[in-house]
Amino acid sequence: MAVTVLEQASALTSVGAGIQLSPNAVRVLNWLGLEENLAAFGVLPESLVVRSYDGTSILETPLGAAAYDRFGAAYYHAHRADLLAALVETMGQEGVRLGARAVGIEQIGDSVSVSLADGSMVEGDVLIGADGIHSVVRKVLFDIEEPRFSGTTAWRGVIPAASVAAFDIPKTTSVWWGPNRSVVHYYVSGGREINWIGIVPADGDSVESWSATGRVEDVLREFAGWHPQILALIRATDQPFKWALHDREPLASWVDGRVALLGDAAHSMLPYHAQGAAQSIEDAWVLARCLADGPSDPEQALLRYQALRIERANWVQKFSRDAEQLFHMSDPEARRRRDEKLRQNQSAYPHGFPPGQERLYGYDAESAVT
Ligand SMILES: Cc1cc2nc3c(=O)[nH]c(=O)nc-3n(C[C@H](O)[C@H](O)[C@H](O)COP(=O)(O)OP(=O)(O)OC[C@H]3O[C@@H](n4cnc5c(N)ncnc54)[C@H](O)[C@@H]3O)c2cc1C
Numbered sequence: 001m002a003v004t005v006l007e008q009a010s011a012l013t014s015v016g017a018g019i020q021l022s023p024n025a026v027r028v029l030n031w032l033g034l035e036e037n038l039a040a041f042g043v044l045p046e047s048l049v050v051r052s053y054d055g056t057s058i059l060e061t062p063l064g065a066a067a068y069d070r071f072g073a074a075y076y077h078a079h080r081a082d083l084l085a086a087l088v089e090t091m092g093q094e095g096v097r098l099g100a101r102a103v104g105i106e107q108i109g110d111s112v113s114v115s116l117a118d119g120s121m122v123e124g125d126v127l128i129g130a131d132g133i134h135s136v137v138r139k140v141l142f143d144i145e146e147p148r149f150s151g152t153t154a155w156r157g158v159i160p161a162a163s164v165a166a167f168d169i170p171k172t173t174s175v176w177w178g179p180n181r182s183v184v185h186y187y188v189s190g191g192r193e194i195n196w197i198g199i200v201p202a203d204g205d206s207v208e209s210w211s212a213t214g215r216v217e218d219v220l221r222e223f224a225g226w227h228p229q230i231l232a233l234i235r236a237t238d239q240p241f242k243w244a245l246h247d248r249e250p251l252a253s254w255v256d257g258r259v260a261l262l263g264d265a266a267h268s269m270l271p272y273h274a275q276g277a278a279q280s281i282e283d284a285w286v287l288a289r290c291l292a293d294g295p296s297d298p299e300q301a302l303l304r305y306q307a308l309r310i311e312r313a314n315w316v317q318k319f320s321r322d323a324e325q326l327f328h329m330s331d332p333e334a335r336r337r338r339d340e341k342l343r344q345n346q347s348a349y350p351h352g353f354p355p356g357q358e359r360l361y362g363y364d365a366e367s368a369v370t
Helices: 023-031 035-041 064-071 080-091 136-141 161-167 216-222 228-235 276-293 298-328 332-346 355-361 365-369
Strands: 005-007 018-021 047-052 057-062 076-079 096-098 102-108 111-116 121-124 127-129 148-160 173-178 181-188 193-201 241-247 259-261
Touching: 018 023, 018 080, 018 181, 018 276, 023 035, 023 064, 023 276, 023 355, 023 365, 035 076, 035 080, 047 332, 057 064, 057 332, 064 355, 076 080, 076 181, 076 193, 102 136, 127 136, 136 259, 148 161, 148 228, 161 193, 161 228, 173 298, 181 228, 181 298, 193 216, 193 228, 216 228, 241 298, 259 298, 276 298, 276 365, 298 355
Parallel strands: 005 096, 047 173, 127 259
Antiparallel strands: 018 076, 047 057, 102 111, 111 121, 148 193, 148 241, 173 181, 181 193
16 A cells, blocks of 8 residues: 655654653554664653652552553653654655645545645545644544643653752652642653653643743742752753643544544644553554555545544543643642542552553554454
8 A cells, every 4th residue: 555644844853852652552663663662762660650749649550560561562751752763764754755734635536635835736545634733634624623722831841860860760650740730750762861741820822832932930930839859850951842732622523535534633632641642653553454454445444443443532532631630639628539539549450550541551453453
């Protein structure tokens, strides 16, 4: 099957940020041949540790070897640039057209044509709109609504791990919950760097961009009174970036004739469960298998892809939106009850993993399609 990837960017580059790759995504990346790359630059977190903003422990659930044993694939933290480089190295760039921005779509008979910003046209049997949260394909065929602004901003930075060595930060997925705010940090780049994300109420700025910047003083002000380790991570950051967080409402359908949506275009979600890219990766595997199984009837193949994927992706989208309230609870009594309940529940999980994690990480995209 010949594939053309139309990418608007003029080069394949990635933002300077980390990404959590849970076993449901790593399983697929391994099948694509990235196992050795991931082992080289990925960091295996020993556990997921949730603390209150002052450092009080709330919850610890297993990851590391326990996640591998339970789910059959590792949980990794990685730098996005390393992941992109490994994908390019392993899969090559054949069929990738850079500087190709799609602006229009037309379905005629058995083909779909895409018009590009430079005035040219590309024609194919099917079109997959994997064009992110601001998807043109979604807008033209499925939904004219703009993304929903969550009212929160994610600050983020990547720092040399050596700059906070005094804190002896363990190799965990470290999550901190404070009133109306949260922080997540973890090692990337084989352990040489730490990626942190701090989510706060937005100051009215709803611009969504991986390259918008801010000042360290502004971030420190947002986290005044937090544990010294969090303040040290922020202080060690040369240039913090900010990103206004948006998601989408679930769609009832991702397929129109020979066109289908995939990834954020279909189901962009808030980052609390670190699943946006993981869901895109699951989509891609299932879609490829559906098309390979039914090459003579691509419309049916796309409908099969949708039937196999939509319920799960829409659940993850809602699960992620609901998490904002859990992470950012502000009433002290409600926070106390939340923490108590989570600790009690913890002892009842047969394998140590909360049911949400079991459902997220246990998904096998190949089993789902066979
Ligand atoms: C703060 C933050 C932290 C996150 N952390 C995690 C995490 O730890 N783990 C995880 O799994 N997910 C995480 N995510 C989510 C993840 O980044 C996204 O879900 C993922 O990038 C979506 O992939 P995608 O390919 O669908 O869309 P995108 O990554 O947005 O890619 C879309 C591509 O389409 C191109 N494009 C767009 N429009 C056009 C056009 N008209 N013509 C041609 N090309 C076009 C774009 O240039 C881009 O390359 C996080 C998100 C945020 C905001």
